[in-house]
Amino acid sequence: MLVLNAFGVEQEIPSLRRFAVEHAVTTPRASRDRVGSGKGPVLAYVLDERTLDFAARLARGSSLAIVESVHAFPLEGWARQLGAIDLTRPNEQPEPLDSELAEAIERLAFYKNNGFGDQFGKQQARRILQDLRGAGLMERDVILGALAAKGASDRAVRNLGKLMDALDRR
Template identity: 45%
Template sequence: MLSYVPYEKELDFAIGLARGSALCVVETAARPVAGWAASVGAVNLITGVQSSMEPELASHLDQLAFYGNNGYSRGFGRQRAQHVLEDIQRDGYLNRGFLMSALAARGISPNGCVVIGEMVDAMQGSARR
């Protein structure tokens, strides 16, 4: 399965189709998927290096995914996610593209990933989506 420069919905679709088989994902600076790659231990086909992430960040992402079971709806889930994002920022890991693709690897819906992206944008004072 090949997913070429996917947006949130396309990455989610490709992950679902590739269950139990290989998935090759091509990224660009505008559509990064390094978080997905690090989450699944993907191998860079150009360098042969296996992707990984810091255990501390993986723990934060697991917590963030836990609170996303309802798509980060307003209230408890979104408030808890905000606290986790603040921890991620404090630890120097707040990167929108990385977080969104890492959450996709953890089964968070495309809409949930967009909510997290908007929360990160607000934290960084950005108006982009």
């Protein structure tokens, strides 16, 4: 199946148009009836946080291939967290996360329950992020991507991004 941020994108790209002729095409806004439980491989094209979360859930137990763009949600942290393979460089392995950064991401994942929307979750996230900034490990794209790979909802990823942006303004 093909997962997009919005319908119509597949018509602009010849290879996606051909793929869409033979496979289901969906977006996070489409009815779940369109794809059922989503069992099977997923090709996702230029995602945001919400569409990444949706595509990953549809691909659970199968394969997920993602086309990334510099103008969309950055996938470096996601790939490093999962050990994903870059098909344009199949002989290169993703760089593992620094152990201190990996441990901080684990702690952030622990506090993500309410999408960093409640006061306690925000406080804990701010504390962890301040520690990362102090250690010179505040890699926004890597942290957000890795948290998404750990199953954080799109809301949690967006809210954590807002907390990071607020810390950067200080």
